[in-house]
Amino acid sequence: MMHSSDIDILRFTTCGSVDDGKSTLIGRMLFDTKSIMEDQLQAVKSASARRGMSGLDLSLITDGLKAEREQGITIDVAYRYFSTNNRKFIISDAPGHIQYTRNMVTGASSSNLALILVDARKGVVEQTCRHAFIASLLRIPHLVLCINKMDLVDYNQDIYQSIVDDFRNFSSRLEVQDVQYIPISALNGDNVVHRSENMPWYQGTTLMYHLEHVHISSDLNQIDCRFPVQYVIRPRSEKFPDYRGYAGRISGGVFRAGDPVMVLPSGFTSRIKSIGLAEKELEEAFAPMSVTMTLEDDIDISRGDMIVRENNVPQSGQDIELMICWFNKRALQSDSRYLLQHTTHEVRCQVKEVRYKMDITTLRRIQQDPALGMNDIGRIRIRTTQPLYYDSYRRNRYTGSVIFIDEQTQETVGAGMII
Amino acid sequence: MFSYNLDHLRELEAESIFVLREVAAQFEHPVLLFSGGKDSIVASYLARKAFYPAPIPFTFLHVDTGHNFPETIRFRDEWVKELGAELIVRYVQDSIDKGRVSEESGIHASRNALQTTTLVDAIEELKVDAAIGGARRDEEKSRAKERFFSHRDEFGQWEPRNQRPELWSLFNGHHRKGEHFRIFPLSNWTEIDIWQYIKKENIRVPEIYFSHERDVFVREGNIYAFSDFVQLGKDEHVSRKVIRFRTIGDMTCTGAVESVATNLEDIIREVATSRYTERGSRIDDQRSETSLEDRKRAGYF
Ligand SMILES: Nc1nc2c(ncn2[C@@H]2O[C@H](COP(=O)(O)OP(=O)(O)O)[C@@H](O)[C@H]2O)c(=O)[nH]1
Numbered sequence: 001m002m003h004s005s006d007i008d009i010l011r012f013t014t015c016g017s018v019d020d021g022k023s024t025l026i027g028r029m030l031f032d033t034k035s036i037m038e039d040q041l042q043a044v045k046s047a048s049a050r051r052g053m054s055g056l057d058l059s060l061i062t063d064g065l066k067a068e069r070e071q072g073i074t075i076d077v078a079y080r081y082f083s084t085n086n087r088k089f090i091i092s093d094a095p096g097h098i099q100y101t102r103n104m105v106t107g108a109s110s111s112n113l114a115l116i117l118v119d120a121r122k123g124v125v126e127q128t129c130r131h132a133f134i135a136s137l138l139r140i141p142h143l144v145l146c147i148n149k150m151d152l153v154d155y156n157q158d159i160y161q162s163i164v165d166d167f168r169n170f171s172s173r174l175e176v177q178d179v180q181y182i183p184i185s186a187l188n189g190d191n192v193v194h195r196s197e198n199m200p201w202y203q204g205t206t207l208m209y210h211l212e213h214v215h216i217s218s219d220l221n222q223i224d225c226r227f228p229v230q231y232v233i234r235p236r237s238e239k240f241p242d243y244r245g246y247a248g249r250i251s252g253g254v255f256r257a258g259d260p261v262m263v264l265p266s267g268f269t270s271r272i273k274s275i276g277l278a279e280k281e282l283e284e285a286f287a288p289m290s291v292t293m294t295l296e297d298d299i300d301i302s303r304g305d306m307i308v309r310e311n312n313v314p315q316s317g318q319d320i321e322l323m324i325c326w327f328n329k330r331a332l333q334s335d336s337r338y339l340l341q342h343t344t345h346e347v348r349c350q351v352k353e354v355r356y357k358m359d360i361t362t363l364r365r366i367q368q369d370p371a372l373g374m375n376d377i378g379r380i381r382i383r384t385t386q387p388l389y390y391d392s393y394r395r396n397r398y399t400g401s402v403i404f405i406d407e408q409t410q411e412t413v414g415a416g417m418i419i
Numbered sequence: 420m421f422s423y424n425l426d427h428l429r430e431l432e433a434e435s436i437f438v439l440r441e442v443a444a445q446f447e448h449p450v451l452l453f454s455g456g457k458d459s460i461v462a463s464y465l466a467r468k469a470f471y472p473a474p475i476p477f478t479f480l481h482v483d484t485g486h487n488f489p490e491t492i493r494f495r496d497e498w499v500k501e502l503g504a505e506l507i508v509r510y511v512q513d514s515i516d517k518g519r520v521s522e523e524s525g526i527h528a529s530r531n532a533l534q535t536t537t538l539v540d541a542i543e544e545l546k547v548d549a550a551i552g553g554a555r556r557d558e559e560k561s562r563a564k565e566r567f568f569s570h571r572d573e574f575g576q577w578e579p580r581n582q583r584p585e586l587w588s589l590f591n592g593h594h595r596k597g598e599h600f601r602i603f604p605l606s607n608w609t610e611i612d613i614w615q616y617i618k619k620e621n622i623r624v625p626e627i628y629f630s631h632e633r634d635v636f637v638r639e640g641n642i643y644a645f646s647d648f649v650q651l652g653k654d655e656h657v658s659r660k661v662i663r664f665r666t667i668g669d670m671t672c673t674g675a676v677e678s679v680a681t682n683l684e685d686i687i688r689e690v691a692t693s694r695y696t697e698r699g700s701r702i703d704d705q706r707s708e709t710s711l712e713d714r715k716r717a718g719y720f
Contacts, residue, residue, distance in 0.1 A: 037694055078560075110586075230437070235473035237472070249437045278467065
């Protein structure tokens with residue numbers, strides 16, 4: 001456990017098919033970094049014993065809710081925390097079921113890194129391809145393929161190598177920039193936190209070393225200045241009679257006091273008078289900071305507006321092309337209408353066309369079946385009631401993403417990434 | 420090129436403030452559930468930062484079991500005054516008097532579970548559509564699956580299988596009449612993050628978090644404060660120990676740890692090296708392996 005307060009955060013998501021050893025791996029990471037407390041360990045010991053195990057079943061550490069305990073599977077995204085001297089880690093643990101694409105997408109949306117498990121005996125399977133595809137679709141900048149259960153294949157290098165080759169072959173058709181391949185045994189701990197003595201042929205780092213050192217500071221867009229206004233602060237108090245502060249979280253770029261800015265959609269321009277948080281004024285602020293901004297001029301600005309630099313404005317329009325993951329039993333169809341949440345802005349939209357559905361195992365486009373059902377991924381075109389100010393998702397995950405809300409049930413039914 | 424990077428406390432702060440502002444923007448009657456414990460103190464501290472120089476746009480709601488540490492109540496009143504917030508208190512005693520719940524009996528009697536009814540009633544009475552809590556996902560396994568915006572049905576119940584997916588930082592607070600949300604801005608904080616932040620920002624906390632001498636008794640290996648609200652068992656007796664509390668809840672079920680930590684540095688060191696979780700000494704969680712989950716489903720914090 002760490003003491004230092006000068007560390008950063010790595011968010012990662014874990015994916016694998018049922019029984020590939022995901023729970024064991026997470027348990028192993030927590031155990032070997034001494035992140036499991038004595039009382040939790042006792043609970044795991046007694047649960048292991050009840051299941052007739054002599055030792056410690058590490059997979060039970062991450063065991064979540066009652067319903068899944070009964071079924072013995074993870075059914076929803078769960079979050080785990082641990083830290084080392086270098087980093088705080090937030091794991092979103094997404095289940096491996098086919099029907100739960102939704103959970104992996106959810107976990108992936110905020111992750112810097114995806115950890116994909118394969119069973120060394122089975123190699124790259126359909127699920128592996130699905131997970132890799134979703135990771136690339138959601139633009140997780142870093143990928144780690146953990147080839148697990150190496151102990152069951154005699155720590156054989158050829159088996160490792162052929163899995164690496166298979167995955168390379170598949171992933172060359174995806175857009176993933178950074179992939180690492182690590183042979184491990186989650187059960188015995190080889191190459192998880194401690195270096196394996198059973199695989200002298202492996203020259204790379206352990207999984208934990210990689211997680212601690214992977215370079216993440218350029219994962220956010222620090223170039224295009226984007227400040228979606230979230231809330232307008234107007235105290236109207238004796239001390240602050242005319243104060244107007246624009247509260248929000250910077251979605252991209254670096255803002256400095258004195259910068260000339262433009263407000264969308266009005267197009268009015270002004271300069272930043274101050275930027276900071278509470279009493280603390282800052283010289284500059286960058287993504288993903290939450291700040292309050294004041295401007296030199298009194299302009300009418302409300303939630304949903306976006307403050308940008310005049311010489312670098314986002315795209316705008318009402319006809320938007322997106323990749324979408326559908327989460328609802330009621331299929332998405334042409335002509336369906338939804339509420340759309342984009343940054344802090346909400347509009348209505350109508351689906352104009354479902355261009356294709358993706359077969360995420362073969363990466364083939366299916367054009368003849370225009371409805372997107374639960375857990376389907378496809379490409380659509382929509383028209384919004386008001387213009388959106390957006391960037392492509394590839395350029396900025398925060399100004400390029402939307403969620404679809406069903407107006408009847410109020411549920412979140414889809415997630416879209418603007419092309 | 421110079422790279423812009425936030426340390427973990429600033430990133431957590433930014434995330435929590437974003438969530439709090441989203442609540443103010445999306446809901447009509449938000450309340451902040453304030454217990455006087457460190458997590459709700461940090462949540463309210465962040466709320467102040469989020470809306471400064473305007474006052475915090477949330478009413479504070481305290482569900483009072485009547486079995487409080489007097490130090491907590493004193494702290495609560497001072498803190499609320501400092502922040503200029505409005506505090507509403509609803510009492511478990513009133514729920515008992517009205518016959519909404521009945522008091523437990525026996526030596527394990529606690530009002531902890533009864534709070535749920537008082538809370539759900541208050542939410543209905545005050546037409547609350549968002550109740551902000553200080554719960555963290557690292558506290559307990561059923562909390563590990565909580566969303567930032569956690570949907571509750573018209574009976575205040577939580578259905579872990581039917582939660583809304585939360586993507587990027589797009590929070591969907593839409594709901595039907597009678598339904599509400601529990602909001603957990605501190606979801607991604609751990610116990611040590613909370614203490615490091617308290618130290619970094621120099622935030623005041625109730626003195627019972629620090630080492631002090633107190634009349635206590637030991638039950639099933641855990642140390643509890645002796646008070647008028649507890650009934651000792653046959654073999655239990657009161658002794659004096661040097662202790663502190665890691666969590667603050669109802670006096671009858673909040674365990675203490677033996678500790679000489681008198682300042683924040685000591686506490687951070689102690690938490691960093693502790694081999695036990697902070698909830699490890701709460702009787703309410705120990706009743707069964709799934710007790711917190713069962714209470715959460717029913718509408719608990
Ligand atoms: N031999 C061996 N067994 C493993 C390894 N990792 C996991 N297992 C076993 O594989 C089974 C499934 O593991 P679990 O972690 O529950 O898989 P999950 O469904 O992906 O979470 C369990 O019996 C584990 O003990 C490994 O590295 N080597």
